[in-house]
Amino acid sequence: MPSRRALLAAALCLAPGLASAAKPAASDGAFQAFIASLRPDAEARGVSPETFAAAFRVISAPDPGILARTKQQGEFVRPVWDYLVSAVSAGRITRGRARAAALAQTITAIERRYGVPGSVMLAFWGIESDFGASAGSVSTVRALATLAEAKHRGTLFRDELLAALTILQRGDITPDRMRGSWAGAMGQVQFLPSTYLAHAVDFDGDGRRDIWTSDADSLASIAAYLKDLGWDPAVSWGYEVRLPEGFDLADYTGDLGKFTARGVRRADGKPLPEQGKASLFLPGGLGAPAFLITGNFEVIRGYNTSDSYALAVGHLADRLDGGPGLAAPWPTGPRLDGAGLRALQSGLAAAGVYDGPIDGRAGPKLREAVRRYQIGAGLQADGYATPALLDHVRDRHGPGR
Numbered sequence: 001m002p003s004r005r006a007l008l009a010a011a012l013c014l015a016p017g018l019a020s021a022a023k024p025a026a027s028d029g030a031f032q033a034f035i036a037s038l039r040p041d042a043e044a045r046g047v048s049p050e051t052f053a054a055a056f057r058v059i060s061a062p063d064p065g066i067l068a069r070t071k072q073q074g075e076f077v078r079p080v081w082d083y084l085v086s087a088v089s090a091g092r093i094t095r096g097r098a099r100a101a102a103l104a105q106t107i108t109a110i111e112r113r114y115g116v117p118g119s120v121m122l123a124f125w126g127i128e129s130d131f132g133a134s135a136g137s138v139s140t141v142r143a144l145a146t147l148a149e150a151k152h153r154g155t156l157f158r159d160e161l162l163a164a165l166t167i168l169q170r171g172d173i174t175p176d177r178m179r180g181s182w183a184g185a186m187g188q189v190q191f192l193p194s195t196y197l198a199h200a201v202d203f204d205g206d207g208r209r210d211i212w213t214s215d216a217d218s219l220a221s222i223a224a225y226l227k228d229l230g231w232d233p234a235v236s237w238g239y240e241v242r243l244p245e246g247f248d249l250a251d252y253t254g255d256l257g258k259f260t261a262r263g264v265r266r267a268d269g270k271p272l273p274e275q276g277k278a279s280l281f282l283p284g285g286l287g288a289p290a291f292l293i294t295g296n297f298e299v300i301r302g303y304n305t306s307d308s309y310a311l312a313v314g315h316l317a318d319r320l321d322g323g324p325g326l327a328a329p330w331p332t333g334p335r336l337d338g339a340g341l342r343a344l345q346s347g348l349a350a351a352g353v354y355d356g357p358i359d360g361r362a363g364p365k366l367r368e369a370v371r372r373y374q375i376g377a378g379l380q381a382d383g384y385a386t387p388a389l390l391d392h393v394r395d396r397h398g399p400g401r
Contacts, residue, residue: 028061034149035059038162047165055141055168055175062146066138066182070152080283080308081330087127087312088319096122096320099131099215106216110203114223115233121219123317124226124303125188132188132215136180140164140193144184160184163193172200172208179212187211188218191225199225229302230295235276237300237314238293240267240326243286249381252280252371259292267327281367283307285384289328307363334387341366344385347393348373 035056042052100107100122107118122131129135144164147157164184168175180186186193189211191200200209203220210217244263251262257274266272267289278292291311300310315326336344338360345366348354353376354369367383374381377392 031062031145031149032060035145038158038165041162042165045162045166045169047162047169051169052165055165056145057175059139059142059145062149063138063142063182066143066146067150067152069182070147070150078308079330079335080311083308084312084315087309088316092126092130092316093319095131096126096316099125100320103215103219106203107219110216110220110223114220114227114231116223116226116231117233117317117321118219119317119320120226120237120313121222122320123313124222125219126316126320127309127312128190129188132218135188135212136185136190138179138182139175140178140180140184140186141168141175143180143182144193147184157184160193163197167193167196172210173212177212188215189222189225191221195225196221199228225303226299229299231299232276232294232296235273235294235296237296237310237317238278238281238291239272240328241265241272241290241292242267242327243290249280249282249286250371250375252381252383253277256292264292268324281307282382282384283311284331285386286380286382287328288331289326301364305363307367336385336387336390340387340390341385344370344390344393347390347397350397351393 039049039052043049100118107121110116110121111118125131141161141164144157144161147153148155148161161184164178167173168178178186181190184192186196189200191211196209196211200211200217200221201224202209202217204210204214204216206214208214208217209221211221241259242265247262247264254277256272256276256278259278259280260272260274264272272292276294278294281291281293281297282288283291293314297310297314300313301307303313304310319325341362342358342360345354345356345358345360348366348369349358351373353372354366356363356365356369362385366385370385370389371381371383373379373393374383374389377396379389379392
């Protein structure tokens with residue numbers, strides 16, 4: 001089950017136009033009345049009148065810019081290779097290696113405690129906030145209050161606002177320093193308040209779980225969260241591989257040793273581990289980079305449900321460890337945009353192989369549905385959604401025209 005933070009990231013960060021629309025901005029009076037209505041629930045959580053007043057002292061109105069962000073349309077779905085260009089840039093790799101060297105002792109200590117490789121912690125840190133340099137400048141309390149009063153996504157943001165007040169009551173941060181993204185994700189690791197309360201740690205021992213200014217607390221909080229999500233220290237997140245000629249794409253899961261026996265080889269020439277389960281992931285179709293992904297890939301998706309995000313974290317971690325760039329080229333042909341993906345989802349649902357949301361987002365559910373359809377139709381079962389596949393589905397099942 002995806003985490004609360006992952007579900008929010010899927011709805012807001014990756015495809016804002018697919019989230020439920022917020023109501024129009026409140027008047028200042030209505031906004032203040034909403035804030036006042038929070039007092040009983042805040043007090044029930046142990047938030048004192050003094051903490052409550054301090055949290056809202058300089059917040060008199062909602063932020064109209066935040067409500068505008070909820071209405072942005074995400075009609076064009078960014079391909080994974082475009083995302084990787086910015087997420088795993090040469091500059092970020094250089095900065096990440098420098099941070100790894102500067103924090104080597106701290107990273108080693110965190111690795112020992114949580115069993116998560118330092119390169120993986122650093123990769124999350126780099127993608128979420130460029131190693132702390134871009135942690136966000138939006139007031140978390142005002143952002144959450146704006147979204148909560150507008151009832152954007154039901155009661156989710158109201159609950160997160162109450163969690164933020166709980167953090168303030170505990171003294172980990174002051175209202176003026178509690179800052180992050182427009183959607184309420186906080187600090188260098190972009191945790192929502194509820195994720196912070198459940199998983200953030202005080203690694204530097206100063207008595208505060210500081211994901212805003214403490215490198216040690218930020219990295220350790222990432223590692224603790226991944227451990228809680230089920231990170232397996234015995235395996236990597238995945239491996240770029242080369243497939244032998246005539247490889248049966250329909251048989252795409254199994255033990256790593258089984259894939260070796262079937263002629264699959266790592267692209268960097270190193271041997272695959274003998275133990276551990278994996279599945280074949282072809283985000284650009286056959287001929288593009290191919291990966292064997294492990295359960296740790298799904299752990300990464302627990303942080304953020306996007307396949308592109310998970311692949312970027314894994315590949316950046318490998319590059320920070322000195323690994324090479326991807327060996328195979330990405331495709332250059334036509335691809336489906338958001339409208340095309342929604343049409344494909346509708347068609348696959350009509351074909352009886354897809355039961356996920358019609359949201360125009362590629363992910364595991366759509367990938368598995370594409371594979372099932374391809375296998376049933378006698379097509380190359382690479383799980384890759386293309387315009388040609390949409391045409392095939394339309395010809396057979398009609399929806400999506």
